[in-house]
Amino acid sequence: MRLNEWFLKETQALAPQLSAFRRDFHTNAETGWLEMRTASKIARHLTELGYTVLVGREVCREEDRMGVPPEEVLREHAEWAKTHGADPEFLDQVKDGFTGVIGIVHGAQDGPVYGMRFDIDALGVTESCEKSHFPAREDFSSVNPGCMHACGHDGHAAIGLGVAEILMRHRDQWNGTVKLIFQPAEEGVRGAKSIVGAGHLDDVEILLGSHVAAMPEDEICDLIPGAGGSLATTKLDAVFHGQAAHAGGSPESGKNAMLAMATAILNLQAIPRHSGGATRINVGRAEAGTGRNVIPDYARLELEIRGETSELNDYMEAYARRIVKAAAEMHDCTLDLQVMGAAGSLESSPELMQAIQKVAPACGLKVSKELRAVSHGSEDFAYMMNCVQAHGGQASFMQLTVPTAGPAHSPTFDFDERALVNGVRAFAGFLLFGGAR
């Protein structure tokens, strides 16, 4: 196969800049809906490159945002972003928790509409300061306490900016329209729905996303063209409101929210399994009560449900909703049930995986033997993929395989920065060398 020499050289030359972007985002890690500094920097860079840039409320539909932090947290973090180098003009547009950015560019002639998605949020993890941890050793650890890029989205954001650079520079060499979608709040599967809800995926015919991933045990490769088998999931918060009363003097006049909660917990874990496939349920956090001699008037649960398919997840969710509702009623409490995050299962389109497999070697990428990685978590890129596939388009979730350190979502997670150049090659190479044409 003839290698596209100029492309390999140009993408390799981007390496120092990509790593600088990645390290800057890593240092200034921001969690979901608070990616104010990150989003403002991305918007500024895309504007300078000449993209048509959508920011803030244009990108995320307000009603479809899930798990947005309380107002005072948003306000406080906007101050943090301001003193940590956020772009003032764009900060103003994203500061209310509308932290998505889309860059649009047209190629030489009319053609398909491509969507390329890059998630940008960090996690509520305190980063390791051990010198064995690469970011600590190289002095780009997070300066935002309790907040860390422990899943590689700092790299994803950097890859998006690299792709932006190459596609703009060579816009005379490809046809169609590209939307570069920088998505907030992937963690907790909270952000993608709001971008789909705003209609940005409605005209997308070919959709690509990626994630950095640990190298498979039995093979050295740079890219797995697709993924499937991720679990559909729903994250719920259930708040029970009762009536406080003196536990000795008049317990009968109380309404015990803690009892309602406890009844709910035991029954949630006891939902019968489904013959149609794997399901999961977990109540991960519970709080209730104010003191030993007071009938608890308040209780709160954080739970999540998962299913091998969206239908299995729906079965679990309907059952769980019935249980918390009935448990509240049993003890004469009221219930406030909120969806904090949700995603369907995802499955890469076979034709698109094959097209990626075909074009990637000429872009300097060694493709895995298996076309499709099996995912065991949940990923809200599913919202976008399902939307595109539902109207007849093709979508794939590529895996950028590199050596990694520490488990994902842990204080010592890190990935080999080779993933950055590889990521740019995978996205930009697909467009330039005609994977889908």
Ligand SMILES: [Zn+2]
């Ligand atoms: Zn991730």
